[in-house]
Amino acid sequence: MSDNNNIVLSLKNVTKKFGDLTVLDNMSLDIHEHEIVVLCGPSGGGKSTLLRSINGLEKINSGEIYYRGELVTNKNIKSVRSHIGMVFQSFNLFDNLTVRDNLTIAPIKILKKTKAEAVEKAQSYLDTFGIGDKMDHYPHQLSGGQKQRVAIVRSMMMEPDVMLFDEPTSALDPEMIKEVLDAIRRLAEMGMTMVIVTHEIGFAREVSSRMLFLENAKIRVDASTEDFFTNTEDERLKQFLSVILKH
Amino acid sequence: MSLASHKMLFFDTLIKSALPVTLQLILGSFVGACLIGLIGGIIRGMKVPVLSQILGVYVQLCRGIPDMLVLLFLYAAMTKGSTYSIAVLGISLIQGAYIMEIIKGGILSVDKGQWEAAKTLSLPFLTTLFRIVIPQVMLVALPALIGQLVLLIKGTSVASTIGCLELTKRAVIAMSGYSNALIVYGYVLVIFFIMCHALTVVGKKLEKYVVERIMGDKYER
Ligand SMILES: Nc1ncnc2c1ncn2[C@@H]1O[C@H](COP(=O)(O)OP(=O)(O)OP(=O)(O)O)[C@@H](O)[C@H]1O
């Protein structure tokens, strides 16, 4: 695909267990710069756990994770994390802060931006995503789709190198899904490296360059998007796709 | 009872000499109880190992021992300190335990997702705690905290058991000089009621103000 210099994230033989249950089974995976990788698969397959392990929200039992060639350890996890954006299914905005403060608290504190710089940047992102008038709103005053776009901007404010999305539209009403998907499309146009868990299979096909099918703690299929949909020999994937495409 | 003796009882004995003591007891224990409650509540809410178990035992002790006994015990155990300072210590310890449980509950009520989001943004723990979590704790816990404070005000009368000259104790002493117990206790009762009622009224306003400060207006709980 591309040479090693372009690898943003690399998992080597990663195993994660919850008690006796193996959720990631000796998993290896490279994510290259500008790649848009969509993870799909049946519920409980380990998709969320994979994303959460990448930025240290879950501790892995064995294996290694590398960020830009550097082994991620307890020591550097904080600095590594600051390069990895994460968007959750349930938005997780800070309820007691306005959109402005939600967006600027981390860049001011961590990236040492001035307030004016941070606000200016926040405004330009909000404008890009069609919510430029929401700066002074509190999360409870926003719709689900607006909240998720704010959450995306909040991650982008940290100037991430890669963005992880865990079912960003699953908690949304159908009419709001499009606005969030459009926001992700904009990030794609900007060349953002992304790993996306989604059941929006049409969107996945359109935006991704590579698709992974996760089942029972293993990556069962790892293919270019084209091959994933047209050339797959994998029976389980065929079955999964037929169900999800009918739906 | 003559008007002059009413005046003497109410103004001189109760308002001028006893009320300031009670107010100082309230203020001192309020500060003490809030400090204990906030720090302990954070430790328990964050489930800090060992410390939170120890505090759990402390809370159970305070719940299971009559307030009066706590004070008598402290009074017997402490060789130094005025009755006032022993009372403040005792009431702080007792009320602090209840406030601790309120704060702990508030911290647990804040969605884990916000902690995780803060983590992914690399926000330091203390920033997350004080800028994001504690304000939301205040939001949910304020009504219970104000209720507890009313209990604290009433609870200061327990200081009388170790001879601290606050309202109740003064009343008991004054009894010997007056024939009508109903009037003496009646005055004290009214003073306590007014303080508690005032706090409840102010508390409602404060709640509204705090909600607006924390969540903006038009917020529905
Ligand atoms: N904190 C946890 N403790 C114990 N088990 C867990 C925990 N988190 C996840 N699991 C289990 O790990 C397995 C994988 O969960 P995960 O959330 O990664 O799946 P998923 O592929 O994201 O599923 P979904 O499509 O439903 O979101 C599931 O069986 C789940 O029950």
Ligand SMILES: [Mg+2]
């Ligand atoms: Mg999931």
